[in-house]
Amino acid sequence: MLTDAEVTAFVADGFVRVDGAFSAETAAEGREILWRATGCGPDDPSTWTKPVVRLWDHADEPFARAVTAPALLEAFDQLVGPGRWLPRNSLGSWPIRFPSPEPPGDDGWHVDASFPGDAAIDDYARWRVNVHSKGRALLMLFLFSDVGPDDAPTRVRVGSHRRLAPILRPFGEQGTGMFDLLDFYASTADLPEVAATGHAGDVYLCHPFLVHAAQAHRGRTPRFMAQPPLLLREPCVLDRPDGAYSPLEQAIRQGLA
Template sequence: MNDTLGLAEIEAFIRDGFVRIDRGFDRALAEEARAILWRATGCDPNDRATWTQPVIRLGQFGQPPFRAAVNTPALHRAFDQLVGPGRWLPRDALGTFVVRFPSPDAPSDDGWHVDMSFGEDQPDFMEWRANVSSRGRALLMLFLFSDTGPDDAPTRIRAGSHIDIARQLAPAGEAGLTLRELAADGFTGSAHRPEIAATGEAGTVYLCHPFLVHAAQAHRGANPRFLAQPPLLPREPLSLDRVDAHYSPVEIAIRQAIDEDG
C-alpha cells in the first residue's frame, strides 16, 4: 500500500510544522456533515439575516459522516508516518467545530496561540499547559468542511513556529508551561516566521505539529467557513530519548529544534 506522504512532504513537516493533504476525505462527506452543522448553528443557510454572529463554536460530532471523514485510509497512513504506527489513538468523533460567518465585526478570538494539551481541569484556560514532549497531543489537525479561499477566514499559520515553541518549552521540562506563560510576549518569538493561510477545498486536511503557532482571522468572503480542529491523541507518550532511535517526524522536529538551540 502506498504511503500518503512522500519524503519531501515529511521533510517539509519537520521544517515547517505542517503538511496539507488534498482530498483527505471525500467532498460528499463534507456536504453531509455541513447539513448537520447548519442545523446545530440554528441559522438558515438560505437567509443571511440569520447570520448574526461572526463565529459559532459547536461541540463534538460523532455521526457517520464525521467518523468517516477522520478515519480515511489516507489519513491513517499519514498518522502512522508522522506519529508512528501504533502510537496514536483512532478518533470516533470530531472535536470543536468553528463556524465563521461573513461579518463586519472583528472576531474576538483571533490572537496567535498554541493549543494546550494537558491541565484542562483548571477552570482558567490560560492555566492549561504544554510541555516539550507534547504530553496529551500528537498532532493538531485542521479539517476543512467547506471550500476555504483567502477571504474565507482561513486559519493563519506561522510556518516553522513549532521550532520556537519547542525551544521555549525545553527548559521547563516535563512540567511544561501554561498558556499564560507561553503567551507572555504575545508570541513575538515566532513573529519573524512566514505566514501561511490554510486554504483549500472541502475535504482538505492540514496535519500540524502540536507546537505550531496559529490564529484565526476575520471572514471577508461570502459563505460561512466550517472547520474542525481536533487533536490526534497519542496512544503512548512521545519520547525524545528512544533506545531504538526510531523517532517519529513529530519527535525529530522537537529534537532538532532543541539540538540547534544548544
Template sequence: MPSAHLPLTAAQIETFIADGVVRIDNAFPADLVAQCRAILWTLSGCDPADPSTWTRPVVRLGDIPAAPFRAAANTPILHGAFDQLVGPGRWQPRGSLGTFPLRFPSADDPGDAGWHVDMSFGWEETDDFMAWRVNIESRGRALLMLFLFSEVGEADAPTRIRLGSHRQIARRLAPAGAAGLSLRELAADGFAATADCPQVLATGSPGTVYLCHPFLVHAAQPHRGREPRFMAQPALLPQGPLDLVDPASPVEVAIARALR
C-alpha cells in the first residue's frame, strides 16, 4: 500500500536524479537514536565516558535485529521517500539496519577508505568481496542508505560522496548486461571517470538519513574529530528488477538518462 506521507519535493527528486543523493533531516526520532546508541556502545566493548577504550579506528558490528533499529528504518517519512524514489510496492521493508562501521578518533589509517560502489550480489558464491558484483539493473539493491546515529561534522569521518557519479557507473555497467561487473573490475582504474565529480560530505545530526542511488561512488575517511561516529549503511532491497525499458521511478530514470 502506498505511503500517504510524501516528504520529498519535486525539486528534491530532480536533484536525486541528477546528483544521486538526497538528504532527509529528522528521518527518525531522538528516542530511537538514544536506544540504538546504547545498544551500539554495549556491543562495541568501548566505554563512552573513557576514550582510552577507543583503541581501534573502526569497530564493525554485524546486523542487529533489535526493535529500535527496525523502528528507525521504517518511519513514515522514510517509507514515503522510498515510495517516491523506488515506487510503491517495489521495495522491501527492512527488519534491521545491517552492519555498523563505528569510527573512532584515531591517527591510524582505517584501511577501508577507498572509493567504491556497494556491490549488490555475488556474496552467495564467494567470500572475496572484490569479486562481488553489480549490474545495470541493480540486482539486489534499490538504494544505498546512510543512517546517522551521532553528530557528524566535517572532521568526524563523514562519508565522502561524488555527486553525479552514478551516471558514469551506469554507462560503465550497461555493456556488461545482466552479469554486471565485479568490484575488482570497476575499481581497476580507481574510479577515474568520476574523479572530477563534485564532492560532498554526509554530515548531519542524529536522525539524518542520506538516500543514495545504488550506483553512487562514495568513500570512508579517517576520523580526525573528537567524538565517535555511529552510522549504519544498509541497502533498501527491491521487490523486483528495475525497469529500464519503461523507467518510471527516479532510480530508473537516473539510469535511463545516463544511457541516452
C-alpha cells in the first residue's frame, strides 16, 4: 500500500496520509450516525451551540468497515510490523468540532499517552508514555468529513516525534505523564507545522510521539474526525538482534541516536 518514499517520510516526518483509505459513502453513513448522537441538526446551525461535542466510542458498521479497510491493514503491517499490532473494529471517542467564536479549550500542543501506569483506567489525564511506546503503535486521524484549512484540522509539528525519544529515555519503563512534558512541547515551536487537511475517507497514520494540537473551527461545516490509537501487542523493541526494526521503531532509534 505505502510506497518506499511514504514509509521513509513516516520515519522522518512522523506521519503519512492514506488517501481514500475508505469510501466517501462509508464516511457519509458514519456522519448520519454521529449527527444523531450529537443531538444537533445538520441543517440547523442554531443547534450548534458548542465549539466541541465529544462522543464516546462507536463500533457501528460504517466505523468497523473504515478501520478494517484493506489499505489500512496493509499499511499497519508496513509501519508497525506484521503481528505486532492489535486489530480493532471501532474508532474510539469523537471530538466533533463546530464553527464557533468560542475557544475550544482543548487546543494545547501534546502527545497522546498510551498506558495507565498506576492511574485508574479512566483517569486518562494521568496516563503515561515511555520510550518504548508501551501500548500505542500509531495515532490515527480518520477524516469522516472534508477538512479544509478553516475546518479545525489537527496541527502537527513535523519531526517532533524524533525529538521526544531522548527526552523519554531517562524515565525508563515507568515513563512520564503527558502533562509533565509541557516544556518539551514548547521546545518544538521551531519545527514546521502542517495541518491535517483532506477529504472524507482519508486517514493520517502518525507516529505516537508526534506533537500535535487541535484548533478553533473558522469554517462553515462541522468537522467529523476520529483519532483512535492503533494498539501494540508488545512495547517497541529497540535492540533487536536480527535488526528487523519496524519504521515505528526506526524513528525512535534515530531520535535516540
